[in-house]
Every structure is written in C-alpha cells, then in structure tokens.
Amino acid sequence: ETGVTQTPRHLVMGMTNKKSLKxxxxxxxxxxxxxxxxxxxxxELMFVYNFKEQTENNSVPSRFSPECPNSSHxxxxxxxxxxxxxxxxxCASSSDRVNTEAFFGQGxxxxxx
Amino acid sequence: xxxxxxxxxSLSVQEGRISILNCDxxxxxxxxxxxxxxxxxxxxxxxxxISSIKDKNEDGRFTVFLNKSAKHLxxxxxxxxxxxxxxxxxxxxYNNDMRFGAGxxxxxxx
Numbered sequence: 768e769t770g771v772t773q774t775p776r777h778l779v780m781g782m783t784n785k786k787s788l789k790x791x792x793x794x795x796x797x798x799x800x801x802x803x804x805x806x807x808x809x810x811e812l813m814f815v816y817n818f819k820e821q822t823e824n825n826s827v828p829s830r831f832s833p834e835c836p837n838s839s840h841x842x843x844x845x846x847x848x849x850x851x852x853x854x855x856x857x858c859a860s861s862s863d864r865v866n867t868e869a870f871f872g873q874g875x876x877x878x879x880x
Numbered sequence: 881x882x883x884x885x886x887x888x889x890s891l892s893v894q895e896g897r898i899s900i901l902n903c904d905x906x907x908x909x910x911x912x913x914x915x916x917x918x919x920x921x922x923x924x925x926x927x928x929x930i931s932s933i934k935d936k937n938e939d940g941r942f943t944v945f946l947n948k949s950a951k952h953l954x955x956x957x958x959x960x961x962x963x964x965x966x967x968x969x970x971x972x973x974y975n976n977d978m979r980f981g982a983g984x985x986x987x988x989x990x
Contacts, residue, residue: 769923800978809882810924810969810980823976857923864976868914871923 770794773858773872780848781880788843788875790858798864799841801833802857804874810857816841817864848879883907884972886981894989899957901984903970906951910972910979915944915955918967918983927968928955960988 771792780786790799801813815823816835830852832844841858855876859869885904893899901915911932916924930937930944930953937944943956953970967983 769925771923807982809884809982810971812978815976817976825977859923867912868926868929869978871916871925873921873923 769870769872771858771860771870771872773875775875776873777876779878779880780845782848782850784848785844785846787845788856788858788877790841790843790872792839792860792870794860794870796860796862796870797838798861799835799838800859800861800869801841801843802859804855804857806854814843845877850879853878884970884979884981886970886984888984889982890985890987892987892989893960895962896959899960899964899986899988901955901957901968901970901986903953903955903981904951905953905972905979907972907974907979908951909974911974912972913944913946913953914971914973915942916969916971918969924969962988962990964988
C-alpha cells in the first residue's frame with residue numbers, strides 16, 4: 768500500500784464510450800501525475816499537476832482529458848478512445864516537482880474494444 | 881525518441897551473488913536519476929535515487945552508480961535475494977520531465 772489509490776483496477780470500454788479513471792492520495796503531496804505503460808514499452812509521462820495546476824502535457828491526444836479538482840484527487844477522462852490506447856494507466860504523486868521520489872498507484876488496466 | 885535505455889530485458893542471478901542492472905541515457909540535461917522496482921499487479925515502488933552531483937549512493941544492499949561522462953547508470957544489489965525478483969526501471973529527469981527505461985526483469989534463483 769503506497770498511499771495512492773486508483774479506481775477502477777480494470778476497465779473495458781468501447782470506442783464510443785466515455786469513462787473516467789480516478790486517483791486519490793492522502794500523503795500530503797502537491798504533485799500528481801498520469802503515466803501510461805503500453806506492452807513492452809517504457810512508462811510514458813502524460814500529465815503533470817503541481818499544486819492543482821497542469822504544468823506538463825506531453826503531446827497527449829485530446830481524447831485524454833485530465834482534471835485535478837484538489838491536490839488529493841486526479842481524474843483522467845476518456846472519450847472516443849482507440850484500441851491502441853489499451854494500456855496500464857498509472858497515477859503517481861510526489862512531494863513537489865516530478866524529479867523526486869514518486870509513489871505510484873496500482874494502476875488501471877484499460878482495454879478498448 | 882527513447883532517452884533512457886535498459887538494454888537487457890532480463891537478468892538471472894543466483895541467490896547471494898551480485899545483481900548488476902544497467903541503464904544508459906542520452907540527454908545530458910538529466911539531473912536526477914531513480915530506480916524503481918515493480919512486482920506483478922502492483923505499481924512501481926521507489927528504490928533508490930542519485931543526483932547528478934554525486935557518483936554513488938548506497939542504501940543497504942542497494943547501490944546506484946552514476947557515470948556522467950558515459951551517461952551510464954547502474955544498480956548493484958548485494959547480496960541478491962529471491963524476494964528481489966521483479967522488474968526494475970531506471971528513470972531520469974529534469975525540470976518537469978521524467979523518462980523511464982523499458983525495464984529489466986531480474987530473477988534471483990534460490
């Protein structure tokens with residue numbers, strides 16, 4: 768248990784569906800992140816939020832829409848995804864900037880059919 | 881553009897021996913380096929880190945070495961234990977960017 772909780776753990780969605788991934792941390796951290804891990808590929812940093820403000824968007828398609836209502840919660844809204852978006856989506860948090868020890872959630876295994 | 885590379889997808893060592901995991905990077909701007917360990921069905925967990933002003937950092941059985949001129953990072957585990965069997969990721973970062981390697985699967989045989 769790292770203190771970062773992601774729900775759901777598994778999600779299957781159709782290409783026309785809209786769904787959201789949720790991440791919650793109560794570690795008192797100020798930075799939260801979304802990462803994507805595709806099969807056989809490195810973890811890819813998608814979004815960075817620092818003190819609820821988005822500070823980084825690594826060329827992520829607009830069908831992925833993050834939301835950070837407060838420093839403890841982070842959402843990833845999904846719509847009109849493609850099968851190649853199937854991956855493990857990991858949320859992480861750290862005390863401040865991204866270059867420090869991050870605590871990861873267990874991830875959401877997303878399958879787009 | 882893979883700026884952090886772990887060229888060995890897997891490594892197998894005998895219990896009690898040394899495990900050496902390697903990582904190479906291309907971006908000289910990276911100023912902070914980390915190693916994470918990942919068990920199946922879990923997220924990565926932080927293991928050890930090193931900043932670019934150092935060339936070695938030790939924490940118990942784990943030591944990370946940084947060779948900036950070679951842009952090379954290594955993790956030594958001594959002695960290796962069966963519970964160390966996992967996938968190990970190296971990561972490098974600067975500013976608001978963090979790049980991960982693809983991981984090396986370590987198997988420690990009893």
